Amino acid sequence: MLRIHFTPADLQGIRVARRPDPLWELVCAACRLVTNQGPLEFGAWRRGVLERTVRDLEARRALHLVGTLVPPVGYIPDFLTPTVSDEGLPAALEQVRATPRRRLQRELGILATTRPLPAWTTTLGKPGDRNMGHLVKALEVSFKALLEPRWGHIRKAVHDEVGLRARSLLDGGVRALLESLQPFARWNSPVLEVDYPVERDLYLEGRGLLLLPSYFCWRRPTALADPTLGPVLVHPVTARPFDAVALNSGGLERLLGRTRASVLAQVARGRARTTSEVAEVVGIALPSASYQLAALRDGGLVASHREGQFVRHSVTAMGHRLLDADAG
Incomplete structure (x- = not known):
């Protein structure tokens, strides 16, 4: 804890x-890439990365280089995720490039206690060293390979x-x-x-x-x-939007069932609703509304948050996509 x-x-x-912060997203994405975590959320993304990089030697080399410093679990050097700003990837990469050598040595030393590091990491930050430039370039190429298509x-x-x-x-x-x-x-x-x-x-x-x-x-x-x-x-994030789901007219009702589809549609209207408000507007008992909302929340279609003594529900981006596709 x-x-x-x-x-x-x-x-x-x-x-x-x-x-979103580009380097924090990159570090997290690098971890998700080499695990099987979140097959529903990240499975299609992982397959897309594999399809693109199998033909892209530069991207494969960049991901390998970044992977030496970003293990899927455990310590990750802080210099790879510098101060968050709104200035975008180029500014973030310049912060990485400007990391003082003493800090590089300290953080890479911690990482070295958990996994073997290649020899090039020992020269990072030295006068005339080119490996920092290679690392920064690898971060940039990895961003394009992992994140740019889904940004x-x-x-x-x-x-x-x-x-x-x-x-x-x-x-x-x-x-x-x-x-x-x-x-x-x-x-x-x-x-x-x-x-x-x-x-x-x-x-x-x-x-x-x-x-x-x-x-x-x-x-x-x-x-x-x-x-x-x-x-x-x-x-x-509470929910991740997936690629658009194509449904025929009435497909949402056939997919979710009439009651659950009605609950989703009503939650999408206006402000976030409480469980009792959903039950009243849909015309179902309170326990039934609670059950349907829990199922929608487990499916990533509804997000719930507590406000004082009430729990309010709102439709996630994926839920809106399903509703939009069904309406179309």
């Missing part, structure tokens, strides 16, 4: 990133997530925002308890916290290993 300790000043300094999906998923968090903040304040991070984090004031692979405490000490939604972050959040760096919590 990761325990993030807040002060009153930190509660005033919580921010939500409005856009529109990634932006859409993060945009939807930001909207969800913004509604929580507007309707219930900072407490509601932090509570909306369930199930992968629990607000136990003044500590945010985060599902995490190791036991760790992070004291914000007035620096605030950046919440960064990520398309390729999977199951549990991640964070920078160095507690002295700007605090950021990278967490999975």
